[in-house]
Amino acid sequence: MASRLLPPALAPLLLLLSAAASPAAEATLHPVDYLALQAVRRALTDLPGSRFFASWDFTGDPCLFAGVSCSADGRVTTLALGDPRAGAPGLAGTFPSAAIATLPALTSLSLVPGRVTGTLSPAVTSLPALRFLALAGNLLSRDLPASFAPALRTVDLSKNGFTGRVPASLLQLRVLRTLVLSHNALSGEIPRAVRSPLLHLDLRSNRLSGGVPPLPGTLVYLSLAGNRLSGPVGGVLRRLPRLSFVDLGRNLFSGEVPGEVFAFSRIGYLQLRKNSFSGELRPAGRVRPGATVDLSHNALSGRVPPELATASAVYLNGNRFAGEVPREVAAAAEAGRMRVLFLQDNFLTEIAVGGVPASAAVCAHWNCVAPPPAVAAACPAKGGRGRRRPQTQCRGRRGKLFAPAIILSL
Structure with a gap:
């Protein structure tokens, strides 16, 4: 309703602001930490029977991923990789040291x-x-x-x-x-x-x-x-x-x-x-x-x-x-x-x-x-x-x- 009252020249700006506010482009996480989590995901995979990475959908907020906690200023503070339940399958792949090393606020790994x-x-x-x-x-x-x-x-x-x-x-x-x-x-x-x-x-x-x-x-x-x-x-x-x-x-x-x-x-x-x-x-x-x-x-x-x-x-x-x-x-x-x-x-x-x-x-x-x-x-x-x-x-x-x-x- 409000968009109909805007001048035609401001319509493209409104579309950009709407996209920026959508969950798919929400910039709550620091860009460096965002890239680090993407690198972690590429390096590791679920073993058969594990669904730990099912929630790691980068169209959403990475701070809501399983095993991830963030601070108020958008830095990753906790990275708990894998399903912690007894008997649950773990992960495979190569430990992503280089990516994790770029998380300066990490308190728990x-x-x-x-x-x-x-x-x-x-x-x-x-x-x-x-x-x-x-x-x-x-x-x-x-x-x-x-x-x-x-x-x-x-x-x-x-x-x-x-x-x-x-x-x-x-x-x-x-x-x-x-x-x-x-x-x-x-x-x-x-x-x-x-x-x-x-x-x-x-x-x-x-x-x-x-x-x-x-x-x-x-x-x-x-x-x-x-x-x-x-x-x-x-x-x-x-x-x-x-x-x-x-x-x-x-x-x-x-x-x-x-x-x-x-x-x-x-x-x-x-x-x-x-x-x-x-x-x-x-x-x-x-x-x-x-x-x-x-x-x-x-x-x-x-x-x-x-x-x-x-x-x-x-x-x-x-x-x-x-x-x-x-x-x-x-x-x-x-x-x-x-x-x-x-x-x-x-x-x-x-x-x-x-x-x-x-x-x-x-x-x-x-x-x-x-x-x-x-x-x-x-x-x-x-x-x-x-x-x-x-x-x-x-x-x-x-x-x-x-x-x-x-x-x-x-």
Whole structure:
């Protein structure tokens, strides 16, 4: 109606203004960011069964695309690529580092597990506003960048094919809380200077070697399992009283297991299996009720500590423990409070356990006593090399046989 009142000379201008105001040409997004999203779309595709890119129709507002959030001034702040629902197919293609590096306001970048290849550019990891970086479960490869944004709080690059060393700069970020680099092919030593106030550190399943440097006392979760790390860890673990989860399994660690770690108020999972820890266990206090303690396949000796009786699962198999199992530990298994008690492949001479419920598993093969047949059902397939050690392996220091006074009845 109003257009009929305009002079004929202004009619073309009205058409241009109308087109500019239409959704198809709405200029809410910065042109550089618009081009970056187009490049992302060209680089990546949905795997069969995924419809993540169905909403990426560039005739509309890109700030309404799935996985995209924008600031009030039209800059992309979040880029979450792929359907985040559990079991949803991911994406394929080549990681668009060059395009993403042109998004200066990006604070969060994530990529769901899929088949995305390529490398991670320092131009991406150094984006000044970046606080969250998670690209786990893809096929990214080559060395990690040497520089990272100072604002980063979370970095998860696990389950890719990254090689080279752990960048020292990563462990010096002043606000970094979570670092997950597990299941890659990283090698060399863990950087010696760790200044980040980490809560969660996961470097498992790499090719790391050398010792463990001093770690921040803020740590709650620590996993270094499945590497080639060596040396003692007592001095490191003692200074981490907030730990609730520790997994140092499948390494070459040696020396004592510090007694303090058993008494940490939050410890719920202590996994030290398949190392070369030795000496006697001297817990500084009782283990937290319901905890899992796995010290299997080491060279630990002496008596089984009664402080383990409060744990829910105890794995001591494959060590050199001798003597009797404390009555407190046996009673916990009998009552079902301890659901797993694995003692096989030691030198124990007395295990008075009776009436174990069906919900509990007790295995005591290959000690200096023969367990009753009922115990065999609780043992794993590789629970021991036989029911009882030969007597020649059960002699004390003076050549006397250990006196087997053990009765196991289930």
